[in-house]
Amino acid sequence: MSADKLIDVRNLNVTFKGEEGPVYAVSDVSFDLAAGETLALLGESGCGKSVTMKSLMRLHPAHKTRIEGQINIDGVDLLSMRPAALSAMRGKTVSMVFQEPMLAFDPVYTVGDQIIESVMRHEGFSRADARKRALEMLERVRIPSAAKRLDAYPHEMSGGMRQRAMIALALACKPKILLADEPTTALDATVQIQVLLLLKELQRELGMSMIFVTHDVGVAIEVADRTAVMYAGRIIEEGPVDDVLSNPWHPYTQGLLGATVHPGMDRKEALSAIPGSPPQLTRQITECAFAPRCSYRTDECLKPMPAAYQADSRAVRCIHALAEV
DSSP states (O other): OOTTEEEEEEEEEEEEEETTEEEEEEEEEEEEEETTOEEEEEOOTTSSHHHHHHHTTTOSOGGGEEEEEEEEETTEEGGGOOHHHHHHHBTTTEEEEOSOHHHHSOTTSOHHHHHHHHHHHHHOOOHHHHHHHHHHHHHHTTOTTHHHHTTOOGGGSOHHHHHHHHHHHHHTTOOSEEEEESTTTTSOHHHHHHHHHHHHHHHHHHTOEEEEEESOHHHHHHHOSEEEEEETTEEEEEEEHHHHHHSOOSHHHHHHHHTSOOTTOOTTOOOOOOOSOOOOOSSOOOSOTTGGGOTTOOGGGGSOOOOOEEETTEEEOOHHHHHHO
């Protein structure tokens, strides 16, 4: 693992035990994250983005999850870590902002108590000093009347305020890596922009690396240096965000952009929807999972998928794209 790589994932496979058999949620996923970099994990709901993120903190229930491959976090093999070391790493080295903060916070404790507990656990602060850090973080994420909100319960806050409090909790111990799992999805447009700007500002201040999960192309452009596009549990295209989104190689990425509203579009212009539906992941897909929905499909697409083609800091897994590039 290179010294400047804080995350290095190779050939990650995540399989869940389902009632009707295994679910192959993530298949052969590889990516890395450099110090100070932001990677956007882009794709539609159910493509494996959140499963991948939770795997980076080993948050899936062990009794019904099989994780294979390699995950190195800050030079440490995550999959071989003992529970005590894993607990110490969560929140300190790598932290996560979840999609729905109402579910992430414990409803029977105040927001302040939950931040204080994390700071005392990871930083060894006294309760008084941990409370000062908690107040500082609430102020930093610009929660109005922060001292009062410190003693508020999650249900006493608005959605936007809870999301800011979730960010404060995630950053309270100044982690090296932040995993942001669609943290703006449930917010209105104005609050969404405020949270995105806040995350970018805090990233600069704290010198963090960040993986930002989203299905919104506009958000990916706003926050990321690189993007990895996921479909049916695989990364099918990766590269600098401006290059990928201005000149997509994979037909799925092209379809995703074609179905997205862009600034300056004619109000009468129709969006190009991708036909069909994503596949069920109850079998291990070795061929191109997008082939049934792809207008470029040939018989070759139904054979085992080739390794990713890499060129000029970009990568793609598509026979059609190889012919074009």
